[in-house]
Amino acid sequence: MTRPRKICMAANWKMNQSIHKLESYAKDLENFSKPSLSKITEKLHVVLGVPAPFLEKAESIFRPKKISISAQNVHWEESGAFTGETSLNMLNEIGIQMTILGHSERRTLFHETNNEIRLKFEKALSKNITPILCVGEKIEERQTGKTFAVLEEQLSSCLSQEKLDGKNFLIAYEPVWAIGTGLTATRDEAHEAHKFIREYLEKKISKTVAEETRILYGGSMKQDVTRELLRSTEIDGGLIGGASLEPETFASMLNIAYELSP
Ligand code: PEP
Numbered sequence: 001m002t003r004p005r006k007i008c009m010a011a012n013w014k015m016n017q018s019i020h021k022l023e024s025y026a027k028d029l030e031n032f033s034k035p036s037l038s039k040i041t042e043k044l045h046v047v048l049g050v051p052a053p054f055l056e057k058a059e060s061i062f063r064p065k066k067i068s069i070s071a072q073n074v075h076w077e078e079s080g081a082f083t084g085e086t087s088l089n090m091l092n093e094i095g096i097q098m099t100i101l102g103h104s105e106r107r108t109l110f111h112e113t114n115n116e117i118r119l120k121f122e123k124a125l126s127k128n129i130t131p132i133l134c135v136g137e138k139i140e141e142r143q144t145g146k147t148f149a150v151l152e153e154q155l156s157s158c159l160s161q162e163k164l165d166g167k168n169f170l171i172a173y174e175p176v177w178a179i180g181t182g183l184t185a186t187r188d189e190a191h192e193a194h195k196f197i198r199e200y201l202e203k204k205i206s207k208t209v210a211e212e213t214r215i216l217y218g219g220s221m222k223q224d225v226t227r228e229l230l231r232s233t234e235i236d237g238g239l240i241g242g243a244s245l246e247p248e249t250f251a252s253m254l255n256i257a258y259e260l261s262p
Helices: 019-032 037-043 052-065 088-093 104-109 114-126 139-143 147-158 187-204 207-212 223-230 247-259
Strands: 008-012 045-049 068-071 098-101 130-135 170-173 214-218 237-240
Touching: 008 170, 008 214, 008 247, 019 052, 019 247, 037 045, 037 052, 037 247, 045 098, 052 068, 098 114, 114 130, 114 147, 130 147, 139 147, 147 187, 170 187, 187 207, 187 214, 187 223, 223 237, 223 247, 237 247
Parallel strands: 008 045, 008 237, 045 068, 068 098, 098 130, 130 170, 170 214, 214 237
Antiparallel strands: none
């Protein structure tokens, strides 16, 4: 099976882990990776989305292993009176090249709007930081047949730039009802949503952008469903929360993704 895009396996640690365990996580990831972490990172794009205070140390430990470190959120302003926020310049200063944006926990718990996410997305691109833009429907939206309308609204509010380059951003389809709940979307459900997103990119931006953009699946992705989900070549990898906290489990998911990579 030829895959059109390089698989990306991105961990989202959320507000978990300890900075003092970064070295042992790295060591365990090496130990459990088959055939080896270096072979895996040649074929896969591996990303760790870590809490802000870990970013610089994580970058120094994982960059030599060819693993990208990602922030989990960012503010669009350059600097100023925004207590508790992190600017893109600050990420640039410590060599961070990626950030998750618009995660459903940010949308729900911190009331982030599509417009704010658009400002963050556009600013991230302008600062050469690759956003992983999260989109996804709530259970009541799925049950009332609104999944595609919700996805379209979330996408259209962010992806309005004409000069988008599919290599400079990723999308994570994360059905909200699957995040942290143990419920995973079936391959068919995920495939259908990913296909919708890709068709949207083709229609509204360009065929090239649609072909290049990696669309990850997120929502209780664990070892047992990794192979099944990645069998769809519409699914270019995963954004993995809970299952990424244990290096052994995350490594076993990387091993599967490696096997499925050409
Ligand atoms: C996430 O945090 O983006 C996520 C998908 O979490 P989990 O894998 O725990 O559902």
